[in-house]
Amino acid sequence: MEWAVVLxxxxxxxxxxxxxxxxxxxxxxxYTVPRITDNGVKRIKDKRGRSIVYRPDFRNRKFIEQYIxxxxxxxxxxVIKIAPDIYRFEYDVVIYxxxxxxxxxxHVDESIKTxxxxxxLTLPEGTAYVAVLPYAVNFVKQKITCGARIxxxxxxLFALLTCAITFGEIIFGKYCLSHMLAGIYYESxxxxxxxxxxxxxxxxxxxxxxxxxxxxxxxxxxKPIRR
Numbered sequence: 001m002e003w004a005v006v007l008x009x010x011x012x013x014x015x016x017x018x019x020x021x022x023x024x025x026x027x028x029x030x031y032t033v034p035r036i037t038d039n040g041v042k043r044i045k046d047k048r049g050r051s052i053v054y055r056p057d058f059r060n061r062k063f064i065e066q067y068i069x070x071x072x073x074x075x076x077x078x079v080i081k082i083a084p085d086i087y088r089f090e091y092d093v094v095i096y097x098x099x100x101x102x103x104x105x106x107h108v109d110e111s112i113k114t115x116x117x118x119x120x121l122t123l124p125e126g127t128a129y130v131a132v133l134p135y136a137v138n139f140v141k142q143k144i145t146c147g148a149r150i151x152x153x154x155x156x157l158f159a160l161l162t163c164a165i166t167f168g169e170i171i172f173g174k175y176c177l178s179h180m181l182a183g184i185y186y187e188s189x190x191x192x193x194x195x196x197x198x199x200x201x202x203x204x205x206x207x208x209x210x211x212x213x214x215x216x217x218x219x220x221x222x223k224p225i226r227r
Contacts, residue, residue: 017165067079
């Protein structure tokens with residue numbers, strides 16, 4: 001009975017590492033954001049919260065006159081004042097926290113309904129400030145864009161660690177089952193040549209699956225952000 005408990009605990013632990021821990025540590029998206037200098041020019045406070053008016057980087061001022069970031073009732077929102085001749089505006093909003101870390105990048109593709117003003121965009125909790133990058137203006141693509149990638153070395157390391165952990169889990173599972181089913185004769189089951197062949201075949205299949213998963217992840221590298 002104790003071997004069954006140990007097997008369950010170890011299986012749950014290793015599965016949690018493969019599904020929860022490794023992806024969070026190794027498969028986090030790294031954003032490539034061009035250096036921009038948006039400046040806060042006015043701060044507004046009222047009973048419901050605060051608002052900050054920003055002037056965009058000089059490279060974007062022909063499209064964006066200014067934008068306002070508001071925090072009212074603990075909800076962050078963004079409105080952009082754009083050139084009056086823009087009728088279709090596609091842009092990326094780079095969201096930073098108070099530690100200058102990128103929380104997310106939101107892509108917006110909007111048909112302008114009110115001349116010179118974008119629709120109100122709700123931002124995630126923890127937003128400290130943003131940077132706005134035009135992606136396409138009236139269907140004309142701009143040069144300054146964002147990208148999202150996962151480092152190749154992280155993907156390879158994820159695949160290798162997943163294979164190694166899974167292979168170790170299979171061997172440990174076989175060892176526990178041998179104790180549970182064969183009792184004092186467990187050694188003959190553990191060292192069985194036919195069982196070891198099956199074990200290596202299963203491990204090989206898992207490695208192939210991990211390799212194919214790695215190829216799928218690699219296709220996401222260095223692509224423009226799309227939502």
